Amino acid sequence: MKTLLKLSLAATAVITAFGAQAQEFPSKDKTVTLVVPYAAGGPTDRVARDLAEALRKPLGGVSVVVDNAAGAGSTIGTAKAARATPDGYTLLLNNIAMSTMPTMYRKLAFNVVNDFEYLGIINDVPMTLIAKPSMAANNYKELSTWINQNKGKINLGNAGLGSASHLCGLMFQSALQIDMTPVPYKGTAPAITDLIGGQIDLLCDQTTNTTSQIEGKKVKAYAVTTTKRLTTPALKDLPTLAESGLKDFNVTIWHGVYAPKGTPADVLKKLNEAIKAALKDPEFIKKQEGLGAVVATDKRIEPAEHKKFVQSEIDKWGAVIKAAGSYAD
Template identity: 65%
Template sequence: MTASRRIVAGFALAATATLAWADFPDKPVTLVVPFAAGGPTDKIARDLAEALRKPLGQTVVVENAGGAGGTIGAAKVARSAPDGYTLLVHHIGMATAPALYRKLPYKVPEDFEMLGLINEAPSVLIGNNSLPPNNFSELRQWITANGSKVNLANAGLGSASHLCGLMLQSALKSSLTTIPYKGTAPAMTDLIGGQVNLMCEQATNAVPQIEGGKVKVFGVTSSRRLTIAALKDSPTLAEAGLKDFDVQVWHGLYAPKGTSAPVLARLNAALRAALKDPDLIKRQGALGLTVISDERLDPAGHRRFVETEKQRWAKVIKEAGEYAD
């Protein structure tokens, strides 16, 4: 092939690729949730899917691929074709998995393209109604007096409740007996039933139990009080005595590494539009979630944030000595 023909062929290929990108998406987009249906990440993904349909002009479906603390679903997306049609909605576990798992089937952030943060979700420290303490000050004294006799439920290794519990024990300088469950629902059931004492759970899941008077509230984990009715009078744990305590479970959107720049730009633009949707903002707010509107909605800002969170949580996890093979 002559040089001129090679140039013409190159232009033809570039034009074809440009047309393909211009048509993106021309079929449904899948959001993979690395947890079971019905949990907080699943709820967030389904709300996001609805809000993404208009800016993308396509159906957006949610696929649950749970197991191994979210690593199975994340690995599925990392191995998917980098064409923008298979995306990952993941929480803080994206930054903590590298420290929690010795044999992680993907690398963070190397195997993913960051598309932007979605929201932040505060957690709530709750206990069963039979506990003697009625506020955090009393709870702290009770924990000091009882030590490892106090048990703390979580939804499994790498779950939001597990991570929040690690940070809580670090801040209290106390080692509680942690009891992992296979999901939030069974952990919450045993908490309400009195089989376990405490749980540090996302407000998304805790609010219905608080509204029903089924659990006690000892404080919220964010740096500011929440405005939702069920928690508006609940102090932050920082106010209650744990200086600078701030644990937020965030969620982000990811594509496989190697996804083309034009497709990434299209997806980021759609995410930005979705997060301005009044219905989405209202639904997220009702769950105590804050929709992201700062620099972390930019892919570069999202990447910097994940790196910072990796370092922060690696220290906490190392101190706790909790790992999975």
């Protein structure tokens, strides 16, 4: 009887301690780590650093640091976050790769749907279709004609397997029902350098990477990939691919925040509230607009809707990737 009583008291103490720990989240004695599965300096890293700064205040002044764990198409950093202690102090910020990895990679050390707690979508980054400066076509209609006249001879650059430009390129070819020769690079910078030099013909990439090139007239721009035209001065006159004839064409690179599976519900609630507060921070909004990104304000900032959205994106991109046979080991 005494043994049972001791066990009962011990269990109660553990539960009470755990509950107190969760209620105390976040502790000023700890640091929140935001894992970014990409190299420092890239567009996703920049979004993460802006978010980390905006999260400090709603998290009571707790320090939020970015941990760049790049490699293998973001699978290394994503796996690291999945294995982290589920206490709210390790989070993951990843982009559209969360919806493409399940199909693109035959073996993953994690399950995108089941191994994470979803905390909300952060932003959407539009994309632009651009071409080498020597391209004769001056608008999308002329470019469409050029593409049809040069089937089998078109080089379409991308920043590597699974990158935003790779995915947009797959969707573009699927919409046109025309195959182009993919030219993968180790990042966007060398791809744009070769585009400017005329070594490749076309590239579809994020506004964060292309706007300055378009402003400087170093490349030719033909369309944006969103359903509505953009208001950015350098891009406001570009039509959408949808209005140019590719019905329902819509590709944006979104970013979301995740916690390891098993993170306590009350901690998740506090994190989601902090994220929603950060998304309303004027300085964060200003910085995101400077990157050409649109801060999320719709229902996807809620965990359940975030997860529902990612599941729909897995279906969408899965079909495109399977049709293209674009797999990684």
